[in-house]
Amino acid sequence: MAARLRAIGIVVLMLAIIGGMPSLTPRAAAESRVVTIATHDIEPFVMTHDNIKTGFTVEVLEEIAKHEGWTLNWIDVDNVSGQLKAVADNKADAAAGAVSITADRSLSFDFSQPTLNAGLQIMVPAGTTQRTSAGLVDFLKLLFSKAVLVWLSAAVILAVIPAHIVWLTERKHSDSMVSKNYFPGIFQAFAYGLGMLAAQPDEMPKHWINRIVGLLLAFVSVVFVAYYTATLTANLTVEKFNSQISSPSDLFGKKVCTVDKTTSAAFLGGEDIAFTGVPAIKECYTGLKDGRFDAVVFDAPVLAFYVAHDGAGDATLVGTVFQNTDYGIAFRNGSDLRKQADEALLKMREDGDFDMIKEKWFGSEA
Secondary structure, three states, X not given: OHHHHHHHHHHHHHHHXXXXXXXXXXXXXXXXXXXXXXXXXXXXXXXXEOOEEEOHHHHHHHHHHHHHOEEEEEEXXXXXXXXXXXXXXXXXXXXXXXOEOOHHHHHHXXXXXXXXXXXXXXXXXXXXXXXXXXXXXXXXXXXXXXXXXXXXXXXXXXXXXXXXXXXXHXXXXXXXXXXXXXXXXXXXXXXXXXXXXXXXXXXXXXOHHHHHHHHHHHHHHHHHHHHHHHHHHHHHHXXXXXOOOOOXXXXXXXXXXXXXXXXXXXXXXXXXXXXXXXOOHHHHHHHHHHOOOOEEEEEHHHHHHHHHOOXXXXXXXXXXXXXXXXXXXXEEOOOHHHHXXXXXXXXXXXXXXXXXXXXXXXXXXX
């Protein structure tokens, strides 16, 4: 009887072990599934060569797929808006690349934990950031500028009115410095007025009224010359540096390019900075190189990669990163894939795989 009970117990134990084996099977094998990712080519996140995709985001997703047992399927669209629309229309399970996490987007999509901390930056043509001293050409431009004409007109007015006072009173004096006739007497009085403005009159008037006028002109000349010099110096400096762009406040009045329906477009619109919106960032690159645009505002990592590679020598970054934002993977609201992606990203950060991928594409200081 005891032997029979032991045999029954062994059979029950074996059945329990066999029944529990499925739970010991790795989840990756048990839950293997095809996950469709909507992307668009944007260096260095997603790049396609001969139907093979590479880039920071591609490698991050491939590592997530290894952890979670996904089989990745890629669909290509034109821009971020197209990526998010593909997810919303059930044509893709997720959108990834340079997809910024924003409050508005979070209402319609579930985002993974951030895959990269980014922000916006300004790119300008190479060579426009070098400040040099003003030369002869700059001086000649200023000499015949509107500002100089305005100041010369002011000097004439300041000299003409006192000239008539001087001529009317001085011509009666026996030893007058001006002719009794209006011509050339008024010109002589006018020359005296200009001389007082320059603090170098050729001759002093004889009438006491004109001496008072002369003192007033001497005082006015000190203020006039000082303010005139300061204004011309400032105008020359502004003329030399007015093309310099180093921050968003310098973009007003400039020809700015960015990609439509992106965080950069939203920022520029919110700041009332006029800009040209294009479907793809490459159009901004071409326009900047051709001189159609003064600056490009877009995601800092994207611009930095362009400046270091295809745009080397043609463009440069200016100022600091602003409007900080995070990139993430966008899933439909309620998607179970979001939790799986977060778990994989945490494991990748713990074992160092994520940092290795990041350093490969952005360097050790990223």
